[in-house]
Amino acid sequence: MSAVPEAMPAIRPDPREIAFYARSVHAVARDLIGCALSHGASAGRIVETESYHETEAACHAFIGETERTRPLLGAPGVAYVYRSYGIHALLNAVAEEDGVGAAVLIRALEPLEGVAAMRTRRGVDSDEDLCSGPGKLTQALGIGLELNQTSLVGGPVEIHPPRATAPPPRIVTGPRVGITKAAELEWRFCDADSPHVSRPRPPAMRTR
DNA sequence: CATGGGATTGACT
DNA sequence: GTCAATCCCATGC
Numbered sequence: 001m002s003a004v005p006e007a008m009p010a011i012r013p014d015p016r017e018i019a020f021y022a023r024s025v026h027a028v029a030r031d032l033i034g035c036a037l038s039h040g041a042s043a044g045r046i047v048e049t050e051s052y053h054e055t056e057a058a059c060h061a062f063i064g065e066t067e068r069t070r071p072l073l074g075a076p077g078v079a080y081v082y083r084s085y086g087i088h089a090l091l092n093a094v095a096e097e098d099g100v101g102a103a104v105l106i107r108a109l110e111p112l113e114g115v116a117a118m119r120t121r122r123g124v125d126s127d128e129d130l131c132s133g134p135g136k137l138t139q140a141l142g143i144g145l146e147l148n149q150t151s152l153v154g155g156p157v158e159i160h161p162p163r164a165t166a167p168p169p170r171i172v173t174g175p176r177v178g179i180t181k182a183a184e185l186e187w188r189f190c191d192a193d194s195p196h197v198s199r200p201r202p203p204a205m206r207t208r
Numbered sequence: 209c210a211t212g213g214g215a216t217t218g219a220c221t
Numbered sequence: 222g223t224c225a226a227t228c229c230c231a232t233g234c
């Protein structure tokens with residue numbers, strides 16, 4: 001047995017490395033809370049995510065490999081962007097090893113940088129309406145379908161670790177939003193203290 | 209080839 | 222609370 005140093009700093013996996021994404025999709029979803037997402041000059045702190053896995057019916061990859069789901073089944077650390085309800089672009093981070101269909105849906109951000117540009121692209125003023133939903137945040141950051149399959153490591157959309165001095169977020173979990181299949185799974189992760197999460201707000205969610 | 213259904217949002221009753 | 226917008230994709234005839 002080796003001695004465990006006292007006051008060893010908590011090691012957080014680094015989202016600037018592919019290895020961050022090549023893990024359990026649920027661990028990735030949880031660890032993304034508090035990280036920063038950037039595109040161009042705009043950036044926001046991730047405050048809400050959901051995990052999806054090919055073994056459950058709410059995941060697009062549940063049906064197997066098609067043209068649409070190919071990115072999901074591919075290498076980790078890649079963006080999966082798809083059109084939802086014919087209107088919105090939704091951003092996911094592909095997770096788990098190559099060949100396993102799994103991804104984390106980014107659902108809400110706290111605006112950090114380039115906020116004026118976000119207001120312009122969204123056409124709203126309130127900071128809490130800028131990125132408090134998966135379709136809102138892609139519009140705010142100017143993320144469209146053309147970024148599907150781009151790398152999240154060194155690509156146009158990047159994810160940065162939390163500041164070392166930032167306290168770890170208090171995370172609550174609950175059922176995923178807006179799905180009809182596998183609705184019993186509590187694979188939604190929120191920063192319990194953020195006013196920037198999407199609706200429904202998570203008072204009924206469990207603290208972990 | 210026709211059809212139905214969304215990992216949503218914003219406007220409206 | 223209800224509901225339409227809007228289009229890609231998967232499925233079925």
